[in-house]
Amino acid sequence: MATHPNPSPNILLPFMGENIAQVSRWWVAYSILNNTVTIPNSTEQIPDHIYVPPSFNATSIPSNLVPLNDMVNTCFPSLENSLQIELSLSTLTP
């Protein structure tokens, strides 16, 4: 938000995803451990046309990126349909 060249109410929507909470937790942890933060280049990865849904309520499907406990399913995100997924892979894969 602080550096977006053309801010609008919808600039965060491309980064939303059903597992964003857990992805964000791991992204923050990875950043702290490596003392650096990787953020997708907004001009390259944000689509020209952002889909704006009729409602901003959605169902989350939490899953850890590596096994931690039995409370949450563990899975690696697919490569489909989400910049948020790309974000998780780019920051978690060395």
Add this chain to the structure above:
Amino acid sequence: MNYLSFYHLLQYGQMTDDSIIQAFLQCLRISFPQTYFLNTNFHRELSQNGWASAFSIFFLHNGSSRYAKKTQSKPSINSDNIVIPIHIHGCHWVALARHIIGSRTFFLYAYDLNSASTFDTIKSIYTTSTTSTCFHPNDAFWIKCHSFTYHPHSNECGS
């Protein structure tokens, strides 16, 4: 930051500790040196003790006082990009960014619960009359950035 706060960060359903947010902001500061990240205590200082006190502690300013000498690495009031982490309701984090593009000052706000009353409250705390025209010009433009409210919430608040 200690082991337990880091452990909680990785655990689903656990609250994210203030020290984690502060450590992450320091990482962001290293990666994005042109962007300033205010301390997580800034909002509390502003809302409880007012702009003069918050400014003297968290922004760069000249002078011979003890506070002034400690502010040499702090953001200038004229910095183009300032990120303000806001802790509200005892459990949630709101992201606020002041972004200057050309001659226009934007305040970008994001809160995943999309609460209109919270937006109004935050805006009232950061408006011209409660800060300064240097920080919040009269023609500053607020943008409420949309985000999804997920169910289950699965968020930093621990619920």
